Amino acid sequence: MTRADTTVPPGHPLDPSGRTVLSASDVSRALRRIAHEILEHNKGADHLVLLGIPSRGVELAHRLADLVREVEGTEVPVGSLDITMHRDDLRHQPTRAPMHTTIPPGGIDDKVVVLVDDVLYSGRTIRAALDALSDLGRPRAVRLAVLVDRGHRELPIRADHVGKNLPTSHSEKVQVRLAGHDGGEDVVRIAGGDAR
Amino acid sequence: MNRHLLSSADLTRDDVRMLLATASEMHEVQHRDVKKLPTLRGRTVINLFFEDSTRTRSSFEIAGKWMSADTINITGKGSSASKGESLRDTVRTIDAMSVDAIVIRHMASGAAHQVSQWVDASVINAGDGTHEHPTQALLDAYTIEQRLGDLDGARVAIVGDLTHSRVFRSNAITLRTLGAHVTLVAPPTLMPSGIASWAAADGLELTDDLDAVLASGPDAVMMLRVQRERMSGGFFPTAREYTVGFGLTRERLRALSDANPEAVICHPGPMNRGLEISADAADAAQSLVLDQVSAGVAVRMSVLYHLLAGEGAVA
Numbered sequence A: 001m002t003r004a005d006t007t008v009p010p011g012h013p014l015d016p017s018g019r020t021v022l023s024a025s026d027v028s029r030a031l032r033r034i035a036h037e038i039l040e041h042n043k044g045a046d047h048l049v050l051l052g053i054p055s056r057g058v059e060l061a062h063r064l065a066d067l068v069r070e071v072e073g074t075e076v077p078v079g080s081l082d083i084t085m086h087r088d089d090l091r092h093q094p095t096r097a098p099m100h101t102t103i104p105p106g107g108i109d110d111k112v113v114v115l116v117d118d119v120l121y122s123g124r125t126i127r128a129a130l131d132a133l134s135d136l137g138r139p140r141a142v143r144l145a146v147l148v149d150r151g152h153r154e155l156p157i158r159a160d161h162v163g164k165n166l167p168t169s170h171s172e173k174v175q176v177r178l179a180g181h182d183g184g185e186d187v188v189r190i191a192g193g194d195a196r
Numbered sequence B: 001m002n003r004h005l006l007s008s009a010d011l012t013r014d015d016v017r018m019l020l021a022t023a024s025e026m027h028e029v030q031h032r033d034v035k036k037l038p039t040l041r042g043r044t045v046i047n048l049f050f051e052d053s054t055r056t057r058s059s060f061e062i063a064g065k066w067m068s069a070d071t072i073n074i075t076g077k078g079s080s081a082s083k084g085e086s087l088r089d090t091v092r093t094i095d096a097m098s099v100d101a102i103v104i105r106h107m108a109s110g111a112a113h114q115v116s117q118w119v120d121a122s123v124i125n126a127g128d129g130t131h132e133h134p135t136q137a138l139l140d141a142y143t144i145e146q147r148l149g150d151l152d153g154a155r156v157a158i159v160g161d162l163t164h165s166r167v168f169r170s171n172a173i174t175l176r177t178l179g180a181h182v183t184l185v186a187p188p189t190l191m192p193s194g195i196a197s198w199a200a201a202d203g204l205e206l207t208d209d210l211d212a213v214l215a216s217g218p219d220a221v222m223m224l225r226v227q228r229e230r231m232s233g234g235f236f237p238t239a240r241e242y243t244v245g246f247g248l249t250r251e252r253l254r255a256l257s258d259a260n261p262e263a264v265i266c267h268p269g270p271m272n273r274g275l276e277i278s279a280d281a282a283d284a285a286q287s288l289v290l291d292q293v294s295a296g297v298a299v300r301m302s303v304l305y306h307l308l309a310g311e312g313a314v315a
Helices: A024-042 A056-072 A124-136 B013-029 B055-066 B087-095 B111-116 B134-148 B166-177 B195-202 B210-215 B239-246 B250-259 B289-308
Strands: A018-022 A048-052 A078-080 A112-120 A141-149 A161-165 A172-177 A187-192 B044-049 B070-075 B101-106 B122-128 B155-159 B181-185 B204-207 B220-223 B264-266
Touching (some): A018 A161, A024 A056, A024 A141, A024 A161, A048 A056, A056 A078, A056 A112, A056 A141, A112 A124, A141 A172, B013 B166, B044 B087, B055 B070, B055 B101, B055 B122, B055 B289, B087 B111, B101 B111, B101 B289, B111 B122, B122 B134, B122 B289, B134 B166, B134 B220, B134 B264, B134 B289, B155 B166, B155 B210, B166 B181, B166 B195, B181 B210, B195 B204, B210 B250, B264 B289
Parallel strands (some): A048 A078, A048 A112, A112 A141, B044 B070, B044 B101, B101 B122, B155 B181, B155 B220, B181 B204, B220 B264
Antiparallel strands (some): A018 A187, A172 A187
């Protein structure tokens, strides 16, 4: 991706290379809806485990857990699932440092695991996550919640809960910034590609 | 990071920090029911050991297997080396089988470096003579940091046979890289020649007074093994005399915990109980000996991962 040469840091509201597609309040509304959907689909919060995929997925998983607590008054276990060691493109990239995997004390056996990630794109991350999950136990069901689905799947994978469907081109880059992770306000932007 | 791991001096502070951070994630895998990652599937790791080893060889083997690499052990005794084949021919033969990594332990200092010039595979030094043992230094640093936190500014004493110790050489380098203060304690006969200039250049302290060092309350005390197999040179009169001057006896253990109750004790193993370390010290709550072994697998997984997994790693 190329970015216009400018002194404004990327992600800054004045960064001319991106346009905002979700504002802070959009993100908050989308997460609230996803939390409701998860509860509705699961008929309550029983057996739920939220597993975020590092790094922003973990932040989102915690936010969803907070929203579930608001709605249902129940504490849903939250963990993180690192997929670095399960990637299928390890040999095509410089070595990445693996991140945290934390499984909540109750484990994931016979639980309904909701994987949480910020952007769903090729589906390869989720493929790796499903592999990583099978080494850790046998959930009753696995669902997928994402803030943004930008299309261009390369594998037969779909999300159960989507904050926003964003049609994009390959040359564009979807940029998610979350207050608890990146500082500043929540925002989702599209940068690069042809002007649209 | 380099393609090979030959010396602790090849690792920058960032390299060490990255290797230790990855090791900490790998340590978590060790506590799972299914200890298997697909990361190095299709890679082949040869453990080529010309000297005896329990923990280093088995932990490299386990590390490779848990990451789905094929690991094969070759020992000097059972190989063509015992028929008189040269090291160069042995490693070139192995390399011709298109292996990805050769983990080598050899009695000659510099063997790993030499081998790295003969082969296409990544070479990992698992101990070369009295020179270096970089993965041991990494796992020692990892183990101490697990207990004490960041080694930056920590005070570590390394005690014993410095002349013959590759563990000491790698440890001194890695500890300095991480910003620790290092004090070397040894009888004058077991101080390597030329150590003074290294110490001066790298800020290592030298002494032969173990009691004074313990009384100063270091954060970690690393006891080195007295290498009986290399002790024919009359370096000290009797084993008893060594223990009196440089063994971590029960009394010294007490002196250490009086001076610093948080202080930890390391030993790379195998221990000569009653010689350089008393049973009380080896089995004390401050002793990290078994933690070191446990960390060995995680640290070696980290090393194999960073050398073999990414782009540009040998195929």
